[in-house]
Amino acid sequence: MRVAVLAGGVGAARFLRGLIDVVDPGEVTAIGNVGDDLEILGLSVSPDLDSVLYALAGRSDEERGWGRADETWNALAAVSELGGADWFRLGDRDLGLHLVRTEALRRGEPLSTITARLASAFGIRVTLVPATDDPLRTLVRTPSGTFTFQEWFVARGHRDPVDGVDFAGADTAQPAPGVRDALERADVIVVAPSNPFVSIGPILAVPGIRKALERRRAPAVAVSPLIGGRAVKGPAAGMMARLAGGTTPAHLARCYEGLIDALVIDEADVDDAADLGVRTIVTRTLMDGPEGRTRVAGAALEGAGALR
Amino acid sequence: MRVAVLAGGVGAARFLRGLIDVVDPGEVTAIGNVGDDLEILGLSVSPDLDSVLYALAGRSDEERGWGRADETWNALAAVSELGGADWFRLGDRDLGLHLVRTEALRRGEPLSTITARLASAFGIRVTLVPATDDPLRTLVRTPSGTFTFQEWFVARGHRDPVDGVDFAGADTAQPAPGVRDALERADVIVVAPSNPFVSIGPILAVPGIRKALERRRAPAVAVSPLIGGRAVKGPAAGMMARLAGGTTPAHLARCYEGLIDALVIDEADVDDAADLGVRTIVTRTLMDGPEGRTRVAGAALEGAGALR
Numbered sequence: 001m002r003v004a005v006l007a008g009g010v011g012a013a014r015f016l017r018g019l020i021d022v023v024d025p026g027e028v029t030a031i032g033n034v035g036d037d038l039e040i041l042g043l044s045v046s047p048d049l050d051s052v053l054y055a056l057a058g059r060s061d062e063e064r065g066w067g068r069a070d071e072t073w074n075a076l077a078a079v080s081e082l083g084g085a086d087w088f089r090l091g092d093r094d095l096g097l098h099l100v101r102t103e104a105l106r107r108g109e110p111l112s113t114i115t116a117r118l119a120s121a122f123g124i125r126v127t128l129v130p131a132t133d134d135p136l137r138t139l140v141r142t143p144s145g146t147f148t149f150q151e152w153f154v155a156r157g158h159r160d161p162v163d164g165v166d167f168a169g170a171d172t173a174q175p176a177p178g179v180r181d182a183l184e185r186a187d188v189i190v191v192a193p194s195n196p197f198v199s200i201g202p203i204l205a206v207p208g209i210r211k212a213l214e215r216r217r218a219p220a221v222a223v224s225p226l227i228g229g230r231a232v233k234g235p236a237a238g239m240m241a242r243l244a245g246g247t248t249p250a251h252l253a254r255c256y257e258g259l260i261d262a263l264v265i266d267e268a269d270v271d272d273a274a275d276l277g278v279r280t281i282v283t284r285t286l287m288d289g290p291e292g293r294t295r296v297a298g299a300a301l302e303g304a305g306a307l308r
Numbered sequence: 309m310r311v312a313v314l315a316g317g318v319g320a321a322r323f324l325r326g327l328i329d330v331v332d333p334g335e336v337t338a339i340g341n342v343g344d345d346l347e348i349l350g351l352s353v354s355p356d357l358d359s360v361l362y363a364l365a366g367r368s369d370e371e372r373g374w375g376r377a378d379e380t381w382n383a384l385a386a387v388s389e390l391g392g393a394d395w396f397r398l399g400d401r402d403l404g405l406h407l408v409r410t411e412a413l414r415r416g417e418p419l420s421t422i423t424a425r426l427a428s429a430f431g432i433r434v435t436l437v438p439a440t441d442d443p444l445r446t447l448v449r450t451p452s453g454t455f456t457f458q459e460w461f462v463a464r465g466h467r468d469p470v471d472g473v474d475f476a477g478a479d480t481a482q483p484a485p486g487v488r489d490a491l492e493r494a495d496v497i498v499v500a501p502s503n504p505f506v507s508i509g510p511i512l513a514v515p516g517i518r519k520a521l522e523r524r525r526a527p528a529v530a531v532s533p534l535i536g537g538r539a540v541k542g543p544a545a546g547m548m549a550r551l552a553g554g555t556t557p558a559h560l561a562r563c564y565e566g567l568i569d570a571l572v573i574d575e576a577d578v579d580d581a582a583d584l585g586v587r588t589i590v591t592r593t594l595m596d597g598p599e600g601r602t603r604v605a606g607a608a609l610e611g612a613g614a615l616r
Contacts, residue, residue, distance in 0.1 A: 042350070042411040077402025082429045084411070096386025103350040104394070121390045177560040183590050 003301070004186035004218075005030045008199025010066055010233060011225050012192035013055030015300075016126060018293025020056070022301060025125035026052045029182035031106040031209070033194070034111070034130045035077040035138030035167060035202025040088045041079065043098040044105050047150075048199065049115055049130060050097065057122035065233060068093045072083075073154075087155045094103040104286040108278035112176040127178065128135050131203040134173040139166045142257050149198055158235045158297040162241060165197045170205035175212070182213040191222035193285065193296070195236040197243060206258070221262040223296060227285055228268035249280065262303045264296065279303065311609070312494035313338045314528075316507025317356040318374055318541060319533050319595075321363030323470035323608075324434060326601025327498075329365070331607060337490035339517070341502070342419070342438045343446030343475060343510025344457040348396045349387065351406040352413050355439060355458075356507065357423055360404065365430035373541060376401045392552050394462045412453040421576035422486040434535055435486065439511040442481040446510050447474045466543045469550055473505045476514035481519070496612040499530035499613055501593065501604070503544040504563040505551060512567070523566045528571040529612040531604060551589035555590065570611045572604065587611065592608035 001023055005016060007030045016030055033048040047066075054060035054068055060071045071091035080086040090098065097118065105113045110133040119128045140152040142160035152158060183189060204210050213220065224273050229247035231237040238245050244251045249265045253276045256263075260280040266286070273280050281303035287293045309331055313324060315338040324338055355374075355599040362376055380400035388394040398406065400542045405426065412422045418441040427436045449461040450468035460466060491497060502508050512518050519526065537555040539545040545555050552559045557573045558564035562583045564571075570587040574594070581588050589611035595601045 026411035041407040041542065042414060043407070068381075068386075070379050072400060074378075074400035075383060075404040075407065076381050078376075078401045079408055082405060082408045084404070084424055092380060092382035092403075094382040094384045095400075096388075097390060097391070099351070099383065100392035101386055105611045106350055117391055146608040179611075 001187045001301070002185055002297050003026045003188045003190060004027070004182045004306070005202055006203050007031060007052055007065060008033050008049040008194025009036075011157055012199070013051045014049075014287040014293055015192045015296060016052060017055050017191075017291075017295035018287060018295070019062070020126060021290070021294045022297050028258035029127040029129060029186070031179050031182065031203060032115075032128060032130050033199050033202050034132060034137055035198065035205075036153070037137070038088065038148065038150045040090070041085055041101070043090075044099050044102045045090070045093070046101070046111070046115075046130070049128065050094070051112050052128055053097075053118060053122060053124065056119070056124045056126055056128070056184065057257045059122070062081045068089050088150060089154075089272070100120070100259045110176070111295060112178070115270065121124070127182070129182070129190070130176050131179065131209060132173040132206050133176045134169060136167055136169040136202060136206065137278070138198055139168055140198070143164065153235075162197070162235075162239050165201055167202050171207065173206045175206055175208040179240045180208055180212050186218045188301060189213065189216055189218055189220035189221065190300050190304070191256060193223040193225040195225060195234060195239065195253065197229075197236075198241050219262065219304040220260045221264060221281070221300050222252070222256050223264040223300050224249060224266065224285060225271065226252065226269065227266040229272070233284065239276045250274065250276050264299050264303055309494055309495045309609070310335045311337070311498060312460070312490045313498045314508055314511050315356070315360055315500045316341050316502025317359040318358075318363075320502045320507070321359045321368065322595040322601055323498075323500045323531060323604060324360060324601070325363050326595060326598075326605035327599070328434060328574060329602045330605050331402075333586065336496070337435040337437060339487050339490065340423075340438050340539060341510050342508050343444055343506065343513075344461070345445070345458065346396065348398070349393055350410070351393045351398075351403070353396070353398070353406050354409070354412045354419070354438070357436065358402070360436055361405075361426060361430060361432065364434055364436070365428070367430070375399050390435045396458060397462075398507055408556075416463045418484070420486070422498070428492060429521060435490070437486050437490070438484050439487065439517060440481040440514050441484045442476055442477060444481045444510060444514065445478040446506055446507070449474065450477045461543075470505070470547050472551070473509055475510050475513035478510070479515070480511055481514045483514055483516040487521050488516055490522065491517070496609060497521065497524055497526055497528035498608050498612070499528065499564060500582065501533040501534060502540075503532040503542060503547065504560065505547050506574060518567070527612040528568045528569065529572060529608050530564050530568045531572040531590070531608050532574065532579065532593060534560065535574040537580070540594065558582065558584050561586050572607050572611055
């Protein structure tokens with residue numbers, strides 16, 4: 001069974017770890033968000049791609065919830081001491097990856113090729129591909145001004161309420177090589193439990209990807225990132241309340257209107273799950289360990305499989 | 309007393325630490341070698357400038373003999389794991405400095421301005437200035453081919469015998485701002501105990517610096533990097549035997565012909581110290597601790613002072 005997954009950061013990374021327990025990793029393509037990529041200290045950083053890489057390589061820090069395990073912070077301490085930009089938390093091991101990627105990008109290698117090489121070096125069998133090799137940046141509009149995603153999220157601590165999200169470069173961005181093919185050949189398409197605005201939104205902002213989803217032949221299922229109307233992590237609930245008008249399954253389903261056939265929701269949200277317009281699958285969606293991850297992945301596949 | 313020091317790497321760094329015990333650091337200008345600078349992993353690395361920075365900041369690793377104290381190597385481990393260039397040993401704390409410098413160079417800031425800022429951030433009162441802001445690279449000719457300094461020294465383990473040393477870019481290189489002035493206003497000029505070919509050679513290869521030394525009004529004294537005809541560290545002795553015809557004080561004095569008035573040598577070399585053509589100061593030159601460093605610095609100043 002071939003599975004294509006639209007993947008944001010940490011939530012998607014956990015989902016993918018569960019998914020490869022129930023399907024052959026070689027049949028999984030993860031299409032990753034690049035809207036929150038940034039240039040910092042001269043390095044090209046792709047936080048969401050790296051969350052997926054580290055999780056699938058078994059190298060993510062489970063306690064901290066992001067970045068690499070056994071991480072140290074000595075380079076950033078020196079940067080700080082010398083007056084450099086230290087607001088974006090780059091660990092030493094993480095830096096090693098950014099150095100390798102940045103050098104390859106400067107040589108002219110596309111991000112998709114580099115990402116495939118990094119995944120292979122980590123022994124990852126899932127195909128991880130950025131949504132696009134073209135520059136695409138998420139811009140967050142707030143009452144205090146418009147910021148790049150990481151400025152809003154990290155530097156300003158995502159405290160500014162969000163009036164809207166734009167994707168600079170999206171109109172002309174082409175799906176990276178392999179993306180359209182993965183969506184067309186998939187038996188199941190999954191939208192991972194990620195923030196619909198700033199994690200999945202930038203992927204769907206690539207016209208060729210949205211079109212491929214609209215014309216899909218395989219069933220598409222989204223996994224809700226909300227439990228009891230609240231986000232497990234991050235600003236999804238606040239953004240949904242403000243931008244989608246609420247945090248119920250119906251509000252989430254509307255974010256993906258015309259793009260999904262089913263929605264996996266948590267038991268805690270069943271009472272609010274009326275009039276979704278798509279099939280509903282109910283499970284416990286908290287992925288707090290191997291069992292939880294496998295359960296959520298299984299529910300997504302089961303729900304999608306029932307539609308075929 | 310104003311002192312201008314031509315400085316290579318580790319030997320010069322140790323000498324400078326001794327020097328600021330005997331003169332006001334605010335009156336010392338160190339003119340640093342940039343011939344062994346390199347671009348690696350997209351970073352601009354200046355190993356000799358950094359040896360001086362770390363030593364004067366009290367942050368150098370005394371046991372290892374190079375790099376920063378309390379260093380870790382996790383970024384390079386990740387680089388290695390991902391197939392990146394790992395032959396040049398960059399520690400995590402060291403990387404932090406390279407990131408800050410590289411970003412500033414890309415913004416168009418001259419190396420001399422950046423170096424001054426780094427020194428100031430470390431609380432260093434010595435004026436450290438690169439010999440030149442222009443590109444100048446040491447090339448080492450060997451029977452196996454011509455290599456950049458770090459390729460020859462680190463990647464190939466300085467095993468290839470050296471037929472000659474060239475300095476690409478030297479002909480058109482201008483002394484960095486402050487260099488000429490420091491040499492003209494100095495009361496004493498010191499050539500630090502560094503390799504005359506690959507550490508001091510690149511500094512003297514800048515025409516404006518050589519000219520300033522030739523026209524000096526202040527006495528200039530060199531400190532021999534050899535003890536008993538052997539180098540404390542590194543390939544100086546082998547290079548002198550092959551390129552200067554021997555390793556005695558006379559051979560060293562000839563490397564600096566017309567540029568120095570006195571030479572500080574070790575007690576072990578007294579018997580070979582005939583016909584130098586310059587005044588000789590004898591002391592124990594091993595700088596194996598604070599006392600040794602101060603002794604050597606004092607001997608250099610004393611020797612030079614006696615000429616005034």
